[in-house]
Amino acid sequence: MENKTTLLLPIGRAALGVLFFVSGLLKISGFAGVAGYMSSMGLPLANILLVGVIALEVGGGLLLITGWQARWAALALALFLIPTSVVFHAFWSADAAQFQNQLTNFLKNLSIFGGMLLLVERGFRKVK
Numbered sequence: 001m002e003n004k005t006t007l008l009l010p011i012g013r014a015a016l017g018v019l020f021f022v023s024g025l026l027k028i029s030g031f032a033g034v035a036g037y038m039s040s041m042g043l044p045l046a047n048i049l050l051v052g053v054i055a056l057e058v059g060g061g062l063l064l065i066t067g068w069q070a071r072w073a074a075l076a077l078a079l080f081l082i083p084t085s086v087v088f089h090a091f092w093s094a095d096a097a098q099f100q101n102q103l104t105n106f107l108k109n110l111s112i113f114g115g116m117l118l119l120v121e122r123g124f125r126k127v128k
Helices: 002-029 031-040 046-066 070-088 096-122
Strands: none
16 A cells, blocks of 8 residues: 555646645736736735746746745645635635636635645655
8 A cells, every 4th residue: 555655646746836826827828918907906016926936836837847946846836825815715705706716716726735735744754
């Protein structure tokens, strides 16, 4: 069982990493639109913030995929998810038409946050 269990950690880590890596790449190709959306949500210096977000998502995603410095990447991405969820998925203030969508996205981010915390805690330790 230990061989199967130790294989699950890098697969799970890579699966979480791909989400951020692809999201960061898509932000590059849609930079102006994403920066505009960030500005419309009240974020100052959206272009500068977006460059940082892209670096975090692409870099953090790659670190999770490869497993190098995965704990630090998971911690950074977990912390990133907090303001992202509060600012962009505020279901508590959404209108009726957007409530369900925002709640679902908020809960999705909460689940990913939990996955990141598990990676911070587990790292590369073998399961006993």
